[in-house]
Amino acid sequence: MINDQASADPPIRDDAPAALPVRDDAPPVTGSAVGRFFVGLLLLAFAGVTGLFGPLLVMASDGCNEGDARTICSTGAQQIVGTLPLVAAFVAALLTVVGMASRGTAGWVCLLAAPCLLAVAWVVSLAIAGA
Incomplete structure (x- = not known):
């Protein structure tokens, strides 16, 4: 009877994992x-x-006079220089808040787009004001 019981047990495998891996x-x-x-x-x-x-x-x-040909002396250029930084600051603040709230790639893309937008606003405004 001892031999019948021993043959009924499954064989012990040495290559089987001892425990399942822990997943976090x-x-x-x-x-x-x-x-x-x-x-x-x-x-x-x-x-x-x-x-x-x-x-x-x-x-x-x-310092603009009536016949001044500088770019900043036109009404359109003055409006661009006056409003572009405001719009860029507002949109960059929105992108920053979305970037801070989002996880993953989308958040970092928003956080990278915000300073680029602000830098473009400064470059364009300074180029118009200095020309």
Whole structure:
């Protein structure tokens, strides 16, 4: 009877895994959220500075006379220099908030687009004011 019981047990395999691997479905704790937060704060500050001081470049037109051919002396250029930084600051602030709230690639794309937009606004405004 001992032999019948021994033959009924399955053979022991040495190559079988001892235990199933542990899976952790929780998101990894990294500096990503903290980094997004601090980058977002810096971008919001940059957007605030752009919105406050960018429109002041219109004052470059103070020295314009009636026959002045400089770009800043036209009404359209003055409107562009006055409104472009405000619009860029508002859109960049929206992109920053979306970037801070989003996880993954979309959030970082928004956080990268915001300073690019602000830089373009500054370059265009300074080019018009200096020309």
